[in-house]
Amino acid sequence: MSEWQIAAAALIAALVPCGWLCLRRSFADGLVALQLAGTLACLALLLLSKAESRQPFADLALVLAALSFAGTLLFVRFLEENR
Amino acid sequence: MSVSDAAVYALLALGVGAELIACLGIAFMRDTFDRLHFLGPSALGAVLIAAAIWVQQGPSLISLKATLLAAFLLVSTPTLAHATARAARINELGDWRRQPEERIEVEER
Numbered sequence: 001m002s003e004w005q006i007a008a009a010a011l012i013a014a015l016v017p018c019g020w021l022c023l024r025r026s027f028a029d030g031l032v033a034l035q036l037a038g039t040l041a042c043l044a045l046l047l048l049s050k051a052e053s054r055q056p057f058a059d060l061a062l063v064l065a066a067l068s069f070a071g072t073l074l075f076v077r078f079l080e081e082n083r
Numbered sequence: 084m085s086v087s088d089a090a091v092y093a094l095l096a097l098g099v100g101a102e103l104i105a106c107l108g109i110a111f112m113r114d115t116f117d118r119l120h121f122l123g124p125s126a127l128g129a130v131l132i133a134a135a136i137w138v139q140q141g142p143s144l145i146s147l148k149a150t151l152l153a154a155f156l157l158v159s160t161p162t163l164a165h166a167t168a169r170a171a172r173i174n175e176l177g178d179w180r181r182q183p184e185e186r187i188e189v190e191e192r
Contacts, residue, residue, distance in 0.1 A: 007098075017106055026115070035164070039156055046149055
């Protein structure tokens with residue numbers, strides 16, 4: 001395994017506590033965990049594309065960053081209205 | 084191992100370390116507002132990982148994409164943290180501003 005694959009594996013493993021928070025804690029806590037999970041997934045995709053020397057795959061990371069930003073903003077709106 | 088290899092390992096380890104610290108902080112802090120503070124290291128980690136790719140690869144398309152991603156995360160993460168904190172306060176108290184029942188003292192000027 002190269003250093004990039006090890007780093008990507010560590011980031012993917014770090015998604016587990018985020019998922020646990022989303023499932024077990026409040027909506028606001030889950031939202032914070034979702035934000036971190038978006039960042040972790042973007043970076044893991046970037047590192048995997050670097051590890052496999054497939055630079056077009058890095059576009060997936062960019063698209064995921066943009067979409068997770070929009071998606072989280074939508075959930076923020078729900079949190080605001082969910083009184 | 085050359086100097087640039089050592090720099091790549093160090094930057095990658097620091098970047099992944101920052102992400103893991105953010106993950107641990109979010110998992111173990113007490114409430115939502117404490118957890119929000121740990122989104123900061125995650126954006127910093129993205130910058131360090133992009134720097135590691137730059138050092139290893141030099142100017143190339145993947146380095147450019149990594150820089151774009153780091154720049155986007157550097158802007159979007161604090162924006163989302165602010166929006167989430169605001170929404171959490173509105174959800175909890177009805178308004179994001181200071182409430183009398185919170186007993187927060189502010190020095191009058």
